[in-house]
Amino acid sequence: MGDLLLQIKNLKTYFYLDEGTVRAVDGIDLTVEKGETVGIVGESGCGKTVAAQSILQIMPEPGKIVAGEINYYPDNHKPPVNLARLNPKKDILRRIRGNEISFIFQEPMTAFSPVHTIGNQIMESFLIHNKEMGKRQARAETITILKRVGIPDPGQRVDAYPFQLSGGMRQRAMIAMALSCNPKLLIADEPTTSLDVTVQAQILALLKALQEKYGMSILIITHDLAIVAEMASKVAVMYMGKLVEKGNIMEIYDNPAHPYTKALLDSLPAREKDAEYLKVIKGSVPDPYTRLVGCEFAPRCEEAIEGICDKEKPSVTEVADGHLVWCFLYSDQKEGLGNVEK
Amino acid sequence: MLKNNNGQSLLKIEHLRTYFPVNKGFFGRTQKYIKAVDDVSLYINENETLGVVGESGSGKTTLAHSIMMGIKPCEGKILFKQGDRVLDLKKLSAKELKSIRKHIQMIFQDPFSSLNPRMSVRDIIGEPLMINNGLKRKKLDEKVIDLMNDVGLDPKYLRRYPHAFSGGQRQRIGIARALALNPRLVLADEPTSALDVSIQSQILNLLKRLQQKYNLSYMFISHDLSIVKYISNRVAVMYAGNLMETGPTGAIFPGGLHPYSRALLSAIPSPDPHQRNKEVILLDDQVVDPADLPSGCVFHPRCRYAEDICRQKKPHLEPVNSSKGHRVACHLKEKVSLN
Numbered sequence: 262m263g264d265l266l267l268q269i270k271n272l273k274t275y276f277y278l279d280e281g282t283v284r285a286v287d288g289i290d291l292t293v294e295k296g297e298t299v300g301i302v303g304e305s306g307c308g309k310t311v312a313a314q315s316i317l318q319i320m321p322e323p324g325k326i327v328a329g330e331i332n333y334y335p336d337n338h339k340p341p342v343n344l345a346r347l348n349p350k351k352d353i354l355r356r357i358r359g360n361e362i363s364f365i366f367q368e369p370m371t372a373f374s375p376v377h378t379i380g381n382q383i384m385e386s387f388l389i390h391n392k393e394m395g396k397r398q399a400r401a402e403t404i405t406i407l408k409r410v411g412i413p414d415p416g417q418r419v420d421a422y423p424f425q426l427s428g429g430m431r432q433r434a435m436i437a438m439a440l441s442c443n444p445k446l447l448i449a450d451e452p453t454t455s456l457d458v459t460v461q462a463q464i465l466a467l468l469k470a471l472q473e474k475y476g477m478s479i480l481i482i483t484h485d486l487a488i489v490a491e492m493a494s495k496v497a498v499m500y501m502g503k504l505v506e507k508g509n510i511m512e513i514y515d516n517p518a519h520p521y522t523k524a525l526l527d528s529l530p531a532r533e534k535d536a537e538y539l540k541v542i543k544g545s546v547p548d549p550y551t552r553l554v555g556c557e558f559a560p561r562c563e564e565a566i567e568g569i570c571d572k573e574k575p576s577v578t579e580v581a582d583g584h585l586v587w588c589f590l591y592s593d594q595k596e597g598l599g600n601v602e603k
Numbered sequence: 604m605l606k607n608n609n610g611q612s613l614l615k616i617e618h619l620r621t622y623f624p625v626n627k628g629f630f631g632r633t634q635k636y637i638k639a640v641d642d643v644s645l646y647i648n649e650n651e652t653l654g655v656v657g658e659s660g661s662g663k664t665t666l667a668h669s670i671m672m673g674i675k676p677c678e679g680k681i682l683f684k685q686g687d688r689v690l691d692l693k694k695l696s697a698k699e700l701k702s703i704r705k706h707i708q709m710i711f712q713d714p715f716s717s718l719n720p721r722m723s724v725r726d727i728i729g730e731p732l733m734i735n736n737g738l739k740r741k742k743l744d745e746k747v748i749d750l751m752n753d754v755g756l757d758p759k760y761l762r763r764y765p766h767a768f769s770g771g772q773r774q775r776i777g778i779a780r781a782l783a784l785n786p787r788l789v790l791a792d793e794p795t796s797a798l799d800v801s802i803q804s805q806i807l808n809l810l811k812r813l814q815q816k817y818n819l820s821y822m823f824i825s826h827d828l829s830i831v832k833y834i835s836n837r838v839a840v841m842y843a844g845n846l847m848e849t850g851p852t853g854a855i856f857p858g859g860l861h862p863y864s865r866a867l868l869s870a871i872p873s874p875d876p877h878q879r880n881k882e883v884i885l886l887d888d889q890v891v892d893p894a895d896l897p898s899g900c901v902f903h904p905r906c907r908y909a910e911d912i913c914r915q916k917k918p919h920l921e922p923v924n925s926s927k928g929h930r931v932a933c934h935l936k937e938k939v940s941l942n
Contacts, residue, residue, distance in 0.1 A: 304799040457658040457826060462870035462883050484800060487829075487872035491879050510876045528804035529874050530833030538808045539833070542801040545769045 265334050266446060266478050267293040267316070272329035272345065274308075274315045281550040285311040285324065287502035293446065298472065298479040300493030300510075302486055302525075306546050308502040309482045313448050316480075317358050318349035335361060335445065360390040363439035367451040369431035373423040379434045380419030383407070386441045402441070410437045411467060429460035436467065443475060450482045465491060486529060490514060498522050501546070501557040508584035518586040520562045556589070564590060611684055612646035613820050614670070614788055619643045619679035621662075621669045625894050637893045639665040640676065641844040644920065647788065652814070652821040654835030654852070656828055656867065660893065662844040663824045667790040670822070671707055672700060683707070683788075705735055708781035712793035714773035718765040724751070724776055725761045731783045750779040753816075754809060771802035775809070782813065792824045807834060828871045832856045837928070840864045843891045843901040846920060850929030860923060860931045860940055863902045900934065908935050 274286040285308045293299050301309045314320040316331055332341040347354040358364075366372035373382060380403050387399040394402070400419065407415035410433045423431055432452065439447055449468070453461035465488065472479055481492055489496050490510065497507035498521065506519040517523045526532055527540040544561045553559070555571035562570065569589050578591040620643075622636040639662045647653045655663050668674040670681055672692055681692040683703060690703060711717035718727055728747045732738045738746060748758040754775040765773055774794060781789055791810065795803040807830065813819060825831050831838060832852060839849040840861065848861040859865055866884040873881070886905045891897065897904050903913040912934045920930040923940075933939060 304801060458828065458870040459658060459867060459886050462872070463885055465872070466883065466885060485872070486800070487874040490874050490876040491872040514874070514876050525800055526874065528801055529829065530804070530807065531829035531871075531874050538811060539804040541805045541808060545771055545802060546799070 264295045264337055265292060266295045267291075267334070267480075268330070268332040268341070269312075269316070270330040270332070272312065272315060272331060273327045274311050274320060274324055275327045276324050278323070283549045284502045284552075285320075285549070286315060288329070289497075289499070289502075289504050291497055291504075291507070293478050293480055295445070295478055296472070296476045297495065298481060298493045300481045300483065300489035300496040301499060302483060302489050302496060303499035304484060304546055306501075306549060307499040309484075309499050310450055312499070313364075313450055313480060313482045316344060316448060317362060317364060318344070318347070318354060319358070319364070333357070333362070356390070359386050359439075359444075360442040361444055362446045362448065363442070363444040365432075365435055365439050365447065365449040365452045367454055369428065369435045369455075370423060372435060373431065375423055378420050378422055379426070379431075379438075380404075380407075380421075383419075383434070383438045383441055386438060390442050403437075406437045406441055407434065410434075410440070410471070411463075412437070428456050429463060432456060432460075432464055433467070436464070436471070440471060440475070444477055446478045446480065447472075448480045448482070451484070452481070453488065454483070454485070461488075468492070486525060487531065498525070501549075501551075503557055504585075504587060505558065506584075506586045506588075508581070512581055512584045516581070516584075518580050518584065518591060519558075519588050520564045520590070521558045524563070556587075566590075611689070612682075613649045613651075613684050614822075615646040615680075615682040615689075616670065617644050617680040617682065619666070619669060619676050619681065621665055621674055621676040635894045638844045638896060639893065640669055641896075642679075643841075643844075643846045644679075645839055645846065645849060647820050647822060649787070649820055650814070650818050651837065652823055652835045654831035654838045655822060655824045655841060656826065656831050656838060657841035658867075659826065660843075660891075661841040663841055664792055665844075666841070667709065667792050667822065667824060670790060671704065671709060705731075705784045706787045708784065708786040708789050710774075710777050710781050710789060710791040710794045713797050714770055714777055715797070717777055718773055720765055723762050723764055724756070727765070727776060728779045728783055731780065735784055746783075747779075750783055753782065753813065754779045755805075769802075770798050771805060774798060774802075774806055778806075778809065778813070782817070785817065786819070788820045788822065790822045790824070793826070794823075795830060796825065796827060803830070810834065828856075828868060840867065843893060843896060845901050846932065847902065848929075848931045848933075849920065850923070850926065850931075854923075854926045854929045860929070860936055861902075861933050862906050862908055862939055865939075866905075900932075908939055910935065 269289060269291040271288050271290060272286055273288055276283040276285055289312060303309045311320050311324060315326055326345045329345055331344040333344050334341045383403045384399040387394050387402055404415045404419050407418060412418050412430060412433050453464050483489060493510050496510050496513050498505050500521050506522045517526055524542045528542060530539060542561055555573055556575050559565045559570040566589060575587045575589045575592055577585050577587050580586055580591050619640055621640040622638050625635040625637060643666060657663050665674060669676045682689050683692055725747050728750055729743045732743055732746055751758045756775050795806050798806060814821060823834055835852050838852050838855040840847045842863050848859055848864045855864060859868055866886050869884045899915050900913040900918050903909040918932045918934045920932045923929040923931055
């Protein structure tokens with residue numbers, strides 16, 4: 262086992278709205294070790310993006326971390342910093358953001374400012390996080406890093422505006438910005454969703470190569486099970502703000518335990534072997550204000566046990582080494598509950 | 604529904620070109636053309652699904668719109684079989700075209716912007732029936748309810764408006780609208796790319812089921828190659844407005860012959876972690892400028908096999924001897940196939 266870099270414990274991020282409370286992230290546990298890639302997968306609205314944003318407290322208003330810890334271990338000799346407790350507007354967190362932990366956003370067109378050159382935007386992070394660096398040196402560093410992420414002709418592109426670059430180039434510039442301060446953790450939120458497959462393959466290869474070279478950890482957030490299969494060593498599956506299953510990538514894809522994970526994998530055309538019809542998950546994700554007494558997935562679950570799954574929250578069971586699942590099918594809990602029902 | 608098995612294709616496109624003029628200069632003179640669809644020939648048989656794949660900007664959507672004559676192609680033929688006759692859509696008058704268009708329908712990518720928010724489900728699905736068949740009130744309601752049942756929507760939502768539906772349900776409304784006039788050919792332009800994984804399979808199954816029930820032909824445009832592989836009988840690969848390769852799904856997947864198809868297909872990540880580190884053919888990031896296409900083969904600047912002939916002469920689609928119905932536009936296909 263490697264050294265711990267980030268440990269999320271029982272994180273809850275809620276949005277208190279007039280219409281009700283959205284429990285976007287509702288008690289998740291996750292660890293990221295140094296140098297590894299962890300994937301969070303789930304459908305839209307499952308809370309995966311808010312979970313990632315909570316780490317740096319950059320979730321949109323009025324999102325608030327209401328409970329839990331996000332322990333960040335900058336190095337082995339120092340005590341961890343609990344990022345969840347830091348004031349999002351104060352210096353300590355600002356020094357970490359973009360410097361030690363950086364973020365790649367989904368849409369590089371909207372993440373960049375359209376009225377500044379990409380060079381100026383990347384330089385900014387050098388100038389903010391490294392007080393000794395002058396403008397000239399920052400520009401030189403920017404050109405070096407643009408070159409490193411595979412942008413041809415970086416000496417000229419440094420003065421380009423975002424609209425002058427193609428989608429793939431913009432995403433490379435985004436990665437360059439994220440890497441400018443040699444982060445220990447790179448959070449990539451759907452980094453290739455708006456790109457073509459051929460460009461996606463380039464970006465994924467680039468991320469892998471950069472990780473090998475600089476040894477940073479990557480937390481990759483995606484709805485695409487194939488990208489996680491390609492990149493991650495551990496995966497966590499989220500549904501309605503909660504984890505339903507997590508573990509080693511090979512274990513989860515070979516022996517998925519939770520009915521939701523199984524159904525997601527089975528619904529992929531690429532995994533279906535010449536079947537006439539694809540397997541489907543009935544219904545759709547309920548609206549975010551919904552609160553269920555029982556398991557969040559029970560209404561859509563083919564294997565739901567009546568009187569148990571709709572009455573209680575499942576607790577966690579370890580079905581194999583490091584393979585955790587939140588489901589009554591694997592839990593001893595259900596016997597006790599079943600008796601009560603009778 | 605009529606079924607005519609004289610071996611002729613339902614739709615046959617010959618040398619279709621759709622160019623958009625680029626106005627430049629003080630007087631706005633046309634100096635250049637964006638060749639969105641450049642000399643594309645293909646066919647779709649009855650009850651068959653043709654998958655069209657390619658990167659964004661390769662002309663897939665323009666091709667679909669050209670078939671509908673929504674965008675007027677500048678050259679070529681669009682031959683559509685209507686009973687015993689074969690009509691060239693390009694030569695029809697506006698009135699004739701309107702009557703033919705009933706048989707060709709589209710399903711759009713974004714179920715949020717393709718439905719009018721001010722119209723109820725009944726009005727959206729019923730509008731084509733009202734205009735073309737003159738159905739009214741009760742008869743219209745009945746037909747709309749039939750269609751809703753067909754696509755798996757609860758008829759009790761008849762009077763609801765699109766905002767009350769989820770993405771998957773909206774796409775079902777779009778499909779019902781497309782089916783309202785009993786079309787023969789449905790052009791589905793990225794019908795699942797705005798949907799979640801768990802909803803995507805529901806819609807794909809629905810499209811398959813409807814195809815069997817109504818003998819539909821599909822042209823299925825998608826950038827998601829695993830979906831195209833699943834749903835298509837034949838596949839056409841487009842690049843910069845040109846058709847690079849076409850053939851039965853089994854011949855194109857898993858590799859194809861054209862160097863572009865190979866690169867494209869190798870780039871699909873597999874949802875099986877045991878297959879990671881399989882060889883990916885990485886293309887460099889050069890984006891083709893559609894107003895200034897490279898000479899010869901449009902793919903040659905990114906092709907790893909390119910030779911002099913590729914820079915000088917444009918390759919035409921030619922049959923591959925070894926497999927039936929498989930055609931490739933590549934000068935070096937014999938050489939590439941050995942690799």
